[in-house]
Amino acid sequence: MIARTTARIRGWGRDLxxxxxxxxxxxxxxEKLLYEPTPARGRWLYTLGSATLFLITLQFLTGILLLFxxxxxxxxxxxxxxxxxxxxxxxxxxxxxxxxxxxxxLFVIGLHMVRTFLSGSxxxxxxxxxxxxxxxxLIVTIMAxxxxxxxxxxxxxxxxxxxxxxxxxxxxxxxxxxxxxxxGDTAGPATLSRVFALHVWLLPAVLAPLIGxxxxxxxxxxxxxxxxxxxxxxxxxxxxxxxxxxFGSVEEDGQVADAGDHSQEG
Amino acid sequence: MVDIRxxxxxxxxxxxxxxxxxxxxHYDEPQGFFxxxxxxxLTVSTFLLAIVVVLAYAVPAPLTEPMDISTTVYVPRPxxxxxxxxxxxxxxxxxxxxxxxxxxxxxxxxxxLLAIPWLDKEPAYSPxxxxxxxxxxxxxxxxxxLNMLLALLRIxxxxxxxxxx
Numbered sequence: 001m002i003a004r005t006t007a008r009i010r011g012w013g014r015d016l017x018x019x020x021x022x023x024x025x026x027x028x029x030x031e032k033l034l035y036e037p038t039p040a041r042g043r044w045l046y047t048l049g050s051a052t053l054f055l056i057t058l059q060f061l062t063g064i065l066l067l068f069x070x071x072x073x074x075x076x077x078x079x080x081x082x083x084x085x086x087x088x089x090x091x092x093x094x095x096x097x098x099x100x101x102x103x104x105x106l107f108v109i110g111l112h113m114v115r116t117f118l119s120g121s122x123x124x125x126x127x128x129x130x131x132x133x134x135x136x137x138l139i140v141t142i143m144a145x146x147x148x149x150x151x152x153x154x155x156x157x158x159x160x161x162x163x164x165x166x167x168x169x170x171x172x173x174x175x176x177x178x179x180x181x182x183x184g185d186t187a188g189p190a191t192l193s194r195v196f197a198l199h200v201w202l203l204p205a206v207l208a209p210l211i212g213x214x215x216x217x218x219x220x221x222x223x224x225x226x227x228x229x230x231x232x233x234x235x236x237x238x239x240x241x242x243x244x245x246x247f248g249s250v251e252e253d254g255q256v257a258d259a260g261d262h263s264q265e266g
Numbered sequence: 267m268v269d270i271r272x273x274x275x276x277x278x279x280x281x282x283x284x285x286x287x288x289x290x291x292h293y294d295e296p297q298g299f300f301x302x303x304x305x306x307x308l309t310v311s312t313f314l315l316a317i318v319v320v321l322a323y324a325v326p327a328p329l330t331e332p333m334d335i336s337t338t339v340y341v342p343r344p345x346x347x348x349x350x351x352x353x354x355x356x357x358x359x360x361x362x363x364x365x366x367x368x369x370x371x372x373x374x375x376x377x378x379l380l381a382i383p384w385l386d387k388e389p390a391y392s393p394x395x396x397x398x399x400x401x402x403x404x405x406x407x408x409x410x411x412l413n414m415l416l417a418l419l420r421i422x423x424x425x426x427x428x429x430x431x
Contacts, residue, residue: 034304037296043306050307051314058318078332085329096322104314106347117382117403120391127383134379141347148345157333158342166355169365187335225293227392232277232294236284 039225046223048112055105056140056211060204062098070150072196074189077152102144109137121224129217132210139207146199152192160195161187286389341424349417350410 021027039046069088071080084091113133116122122130149160164187168178183190227234277294278284297303334340344352351368358367378385388396 034300035298037292038299038303039293040295040297040302041293043297043303044310046303047306047310050303051310054307054311054314058315074333078329081329085326092326093319093322095327096325097318099327100318100321100325101314103346104318108314114407118393118400120386120388120393120396122383123386123391124383130383131380134376138376144345144347151329152333153330154333154337154340155328155330155342157335158337158340159344162342162344163348166364166368169361170369171365174365224290224391229293229295230290233284233289233292236278237286237289240284 033219036219036222038223039229041229042226045115046225048108048115049218051108052105052112053211053215055101055108056207058097058101059105059143062094062101063200065094066098067200072150072192074152074192077150077192081151081153098147102147105140106144109140113137119224119226121226123224126217126221126224129214129221132214132217136207136210136214139203139210143199143203143207146195146203149195150192150199157187160191290391343421344417346414346418349414349421353413353417353420 017027066084069080069084069091071077081095084095086092088094116130116133145160145163148156150156160181164178164181167181168174170177179185181191181194182188183194351372354367354371355364358364382399386396386399388399390396393400
């Protein structure tokens with residue numbers, strides 16, 4: 001009885017999977033994504049990318065929660081953050097997580113970039129993934145800077161003001177840049193609206209699809225890893241080269257095909 | 267059932283000729299993304315989450331006094347990821363040089379970063395086998411870290427204006 005019921009449930013499960021596969025291809029896609037070969041030796045080294053993705057996800061989640069209380073007006077911005085920190089349930093935890101994960105994110109993304117640089121993982125055919133990664137780092141940095149200003153406290157505001165003033169020295173477009181960042185000639189309500197739009201809408205809207213492209217390119221070309229992932233194959237290549245130098249070209253079965261020095265053939 | 271594709275089992279398959287073209291085609295020791303890499307990724311993410319939660323409680327996110335636009339003495343402190351640019355400004359004094367120090371040079375640096383895959387012509391991947399690129403990269407990292415430390419020292423020892431934080 002139990003065996004028959006179990007078999008029936010298994011049958012239903014299989015039917016459901018087949019039905020889903022036929023209509024969406026979800027089963028084969030999941031298999032392809034989950035069971036793709038990845039390098040095993042330096043697996044901990046390659047967690048920097050997923051750690052970056054995790055921290056960005058944490059930023060999105062905690063940021064959305066902060067939006068429940070944050071008010072982006074000059075009269076209420078500081079008060080709303082003070083309320084989050086002192087009155088809102090888990091407000092101090094959520095804002096603290098948003099703040100610290102942003103700082104960790106910048107650190108981890110830097111390490112990820114250094115690791116990619118040192119292992120030469122940007123070489124063909126992975127050039128475009130490096131380019132997308134550089135844009136991601138720039139966007140994350142601007143997001144962190146704009147988040148600093150959203151506090152609308154002395155430190156955040158004046159840091160934004162100084163940053164905006166420095167950008168006004170940009171050749172040719174300086175005046176346009178500062179007007180855009182401040183929302184006018186001087187800092188005021190329009191500035192906060194601009195910073196809010198930048199931090200909450202514009203930059204995440206650019207960031208999210210770029211992360212998608214970064215991941216797509218990673219899966220398309222595969223993780224390169226580092227040269228120690230290929231040390232035995234590289235050793236085999238060196239050995240073949242040495243044999244070729246000594247005996248001439250070597251065929252698949254290891255036989256000497258074209259000996260430059262015929263006396264070697266015996 | 268699930269067809270688990272770990273890739274070739276042996277670093278060099280029987281009868282395979284390893285060439286410059288195929289040497290990086292597969293790893294010596296492959297593993298399936300699941301569970302091998304997923305477990306490592308989840309472990310690190312869990313560790314990071316724990317750090318973030320502990321820090322969130324132990325060191326609350328900062329909030330200084332409300333913005334006062336009439337202030338004339340407040341000296342803002344940059345976030346640590348801008349320490350380098352803050353220090354860099356000191357080497358380019360005067361309004362005429364601000365653009366060079368904080369806009370033009372960083373802009374060129376970003377362009378160089380984007381162009382690295384095409385500038386690095388060395389066929390080798392190992393950092394030891396492409397010494398020029400590696401040394402330049404490590405020098406850039408050293409300059410950035412040293413300038414960040416210099417900025418940190420300057421900010422910590424700063425006594426003028428309203429103390430930040």
